[in-house]
Amino acid sequence: MDSIYFIVQQMLIFSIPLLLVALGGMFSERSGVINIALEGIMLFGAFIGALIIRLIQNNVSPALLSSVGFGQLVLIIGLLTAGITGLLFSLLHAYASINMKANQVISGTALNLFAPAIAIFAARSMAITGDTQKVPFTNQFLIRKVPLLGDIPFIGDLFFKQLYISTYIGFIILILGYIFLYKTKTGLRLRACGEHPQAADSAGVNVFKIRYLGVALSGFLGGIGGLVFIITTSTEFNASVSGYGFLALAVLIFGQWKPIRILNAALFFGLMKTIASGYSGIPIIKELPIPSEVYKMVPFLATLILLSFTSIKSQAPRAIGEIYDTGKR
Amino acid sequence: MNKPKLILFGELTDKKVNVMSSFFAIFAGLLFGLIIMIITNANESFQAFFTILFGPIGGLKSIGKVLFYSTPIILTGLSVGFAFKTGLFNIGASGQLIVGAFVAVYIGVRWTFLGPSQWIVATLCAGLAGAFWASIPGILKAYRNVNEVVATIMMNYIGIYLVTYLVKLTIYQSGRNESQRVNIDAVIPSFGLENIFGPRSVNGGFFLAIIAVIIIYIILEKTTFGYELKAVGFNRDASKYAGINEKRSIILSMIISGFLAGLAGAVIYLVGTGKAIEVKDILPAEGFDGIPVALIGLSNPIGVFFAGIFMGYIREGGFLMQRFGFKTEIIDIIIASIIYFSALVIIFKEFILKAYKNKLDKKISRGDNNG
Numbered sequence: 001m002d003s004i005y006f007i008v009q010q011m012l013i014f015s016i017p018l019l020l021v022a023l024g025g026m027f028s029e030r031s032g033v034i035n036i037a038l039e040g041i042m043l044f045g046a047f048i049g050a051l052i053i054r055l056i057q058n059n060v061s062p063a064l065l066s067s068v069g070f071g072q073l074v075l076i077i078g079l080l081t082a083g084i085t086g087l088l089f090s091l092l093h094a095y096a097s098i099n100m101k102a103n104q105v106i107s108g109t110a111l112n113l114f115a116p117a118i119a120i121f122a123a124r125s126m127a128i129t130g131d132t133q134k135v136p137f138t139n140q141f142l143i144r145k146v147p148l149l150g151d152i153p154f155i156g157d158l159f160f161k162q163l164y165i166s167t168y169i170g171f172i173i174l175i176l177g178y179i180f181l182y183k184t185k186t187g188l189r190l191r192a193c194g195e196h197p198q199a200a201d202s203a204g205v206n207v208f209k210i211r212y213l214g215v216a217l218s219g220f221l222g223g224i225g226g227l228v229f230i231i232t233t234s235t236e237f238n239a240s241v242s243g244y245g246f247l248a249l250a251v252l253i254f255g256q257w258k259p260i261r262i263l264n265a266a267l268f269f270g271l272m273k274t275i276a277s278g279y280s281g282i283p284i285i286k287e288l289p290i291p292s293e294v295y296k297m298v299p300f301l302a303t304l305i306l307l308s309f310t311s312i313k314s315q316a317p318r319a320i321g322e323i324y325d326t327g328k329r
Numbered sequence: 330m331n332k333p334k335l336i337l338f339g340e341l342t343d344k345k346v347n348v349m350s351s352f353f354a355i356f357a358g359l360l361f362g363l364i365i366m367i368i369t370n371a372n373e374s375f376q377a378f379f380t381i382l383f384g385p386i387g388g389l390k391s392i393g394k395v396l397f398y399s400t401p402i403i404l405t406g407l408s409v410g411f412a413f414k415t416g417l418f419n420i421g422a423s424g425q426l427i428v429g430a431f432v433a434v435y436i437g438v439r440w441t442f443l444g445p446s447q448w449i450v451a452t453l454c455a456g457l458a459g460a461f462w463a464s465i466p467g468i469l470k471a472y473r474n475v476n477e478v479v480a481t482i483m484m485n486y487i488g489i490y491l492v493t494y495l496v497k498l499t500i501y502q503s504g505r506n507e508s509q510r511v512n513i514d515a516v517i518p519s520f521g522l523e524n525i526f527g528p529r530s531v532n533g534g535f536f537l538a539i540i541a542v543i544i545i546y547i548i549l550e551k552t553t554f555g556y557e558l559k560a561v562g563f564n565r566d567a568s569k570y571a572g573i574n575e576k577r578s579i580i581l582s583m584i585i586s587g588f589l590a591g592l593a594g595a596v597i598y599l600v601g602t603g604k605a606i607e608v609k610d611i612l613p614a615e616g617f618d619g620i621p622v623a624l625i626g627l628s629n630p631i632g633v634f635f636a637g638i639f640m641g642y643i644r645e646g647g648f649l650m651q652r653f654g655f656k657t658e659i660i661d662i663i664i665a666s667i668i669y670f671s672a673l674v675i676i677f678k679e680f681i682l683k684a685y686k687n688k689l690d691k692k693i694s695r696g697d698n699n700g
Contacts, residue, residue, distance in 0.1 A: 253479055304487075311475045
């Protein structure tokens with residue numbers, strides 16, 4: 001039983017950043033803008049978020065540092081900072097791909113190169129930890145048990161123990177995102193811009209504005225997801241998000257650009273990651289003669305296989321990556 | 330009627346505008362880097378910047394290092410650029426490179442029976458391994474319509490985990506957590522370059538890169554085969570209609586692109602400096618560097634060659650600049666901003682065309698429109 005709790009708790013920790021970032025990517029791509037810059041956006045958001053957290057933690061009394069309640073406040077401030085950072089950073093991509101009609105893959109690649117370069121340069125120039133690029137912080141964010149709810153048998157152990165507030169934030173954003181995309185006028189317009197921008201435009205939709213909104217949302221959620229990943233898997237920012245941005249891209253595609261499927265894909269990928277890293281903690285898997293690299297490979301392999309079955313009748317937004325040219329109506 | 334001409338640049342072709350835009354992007358990127366340096370430390374910024382620009386030509390040792398850095402990224406740049414020319418975006422050069430590197434190192438460690446030809450076999454097989462790795466997204470693109478950008482990203486990660494596993498399984502040196510060193514016969518010879526630039530510097534791999542540049546240039550510009558590949562890149566359906574086997578073309582493009590990336594893997598690891606594949610699950614940076622090299626070089630093999638040298642040059646410049654207290658990542662910032670600016674190429678194009686038009690208008694108003 002304990003190992004089931006362990007698996008679920010770990011799976012949630014790995015899945016939530018993927019969920020957040022893939023949902024962000026969904027808004028961008030469903031508005032018609034490819035976003036392979038998710039990796040860079042995550043990294044940059046995580047960098048500034050970790051800096052802010054460190055700044056706050058360095059300036060409070062040690063007593064507050066051991067307070068989990070205060071930790072939640074710090075974390076939320078950090079997440080908002082990371083989100084806003086990601087949003088601002090993503091505007092570079094929006095400007096290039098929407099206003100300047102740039103190749104969206106190239107502009108995204110530029111952002112992916114930018115983020116680690118700036119983060120390492122800034123961290124080393126500020127000499128936070130000597131000459132390294134690390135930004136350490138105190139992990140005071142883990143909620144060992146949610147009061148009352150954590151006492152419920154079974155469910156309490158699964159969903160209300162050993163987790164971070166980001167888990168709940170992730171699910172709230174999923175619900176809000178679903179409602180936004182399918183139940184609001186702006187959501188409908190956003191989907192229209194990704195399918196047929198010319199038609200949307202002739203119906204009076206401002207395609208430029210909507211696409212900016214889509215990219216900005218992806219930046220906001222990407223930044224948050226980046227910090228969530230760092231907070232929940234480490235105690236320092238080390239100028240990398242370990243390819244999670246690209247994994248989120250795989251989640252997005254595996255989830256066929258739809259919120260609920262994205263959740264399922266994120267959970268599946270999180271499970272694989274759990275098995276790959278938490279390996280020795282799970283008795284049954286420890287005995288199987290499968291190396292951990294195989295579990296690490298499975299999410300990517302699964303995405304590739306799924307793609308080879310779905311791509312012929314692709315469910316990708318139809319106008320994805322297409323430059324919107326008003327003259328082309 | 331005579332075509333309008335601009336005195337400074339001669340006839341204004343698309344190609345020239347593109348080359349000029351590339352230079353503008355480099356200029357803007359360098360300027361951006363300078364601004365960052367002024368912000369961080371105004372006092373020494375100009376001296377340091379001067380060192381980036383002119384430091385590497387200060388001595389043979391530096392020049393040797395520039396060429397040494399350039400060698401693998403010319404190959405990955407060619408890989409990405411070749412795919413670009415044929416309408417494919419190969420982000421998977423890193424994965425193809427590491428798979429090639431594993432095969433090269435494996436042969437370099439184990440196949441000692443080959444004697445002096447060991448490095449040749451290791452290098453060629455590295456290319457083949459890269460080609461194989463790239464053929465998978467190629468096949469998926471041709472037959473299953475899978476987007477190659479996403480497929481090559483996935484193949485990157487599959488590749489790095491596979492290589493980690495295979496290194497651990499076969500040629501592992503557990504004390505150092507990396508692969509074993511290659512046999513002396515597997516090291517690519519320096520062909521006399523050692524006498525010019527000193528040891529631990531540019532080696533025969535550089536000649537390999539030059540040969541690759543020439544061959545790719547010939548394929549793309551002088552053969553029907555290359556023309557067909559480019560045609561498919563322009564318009565898949567039209568090429569099919571014109572009788573080109575477009576599926577075969579896509580797969581072959583990826584295979585050639587992957588072969589080049591695999592060669593880069595051999596060039597990086599078949600050296601005498603004790604370089605080994607580390608078991609770290611991190612994709613090699615040289616693969617990603619191929620993307621900026623291809624973009625700055627406009628995917629043209631000769632452009633890629635110079636762009637690769639340029640990248641090696643400013644990296645060495647960045648290394649030398651460290652004595653002014655700046656961090657070498659300034660170079661990465663410059664490279665990233667060059668790519669970003671090259672994505673904004675439309676600004677430069679409009680700027681150039683405007684300047685051109687102004688000149689033309691002046692001429693016309695003078696009644697001189699035949700020069």
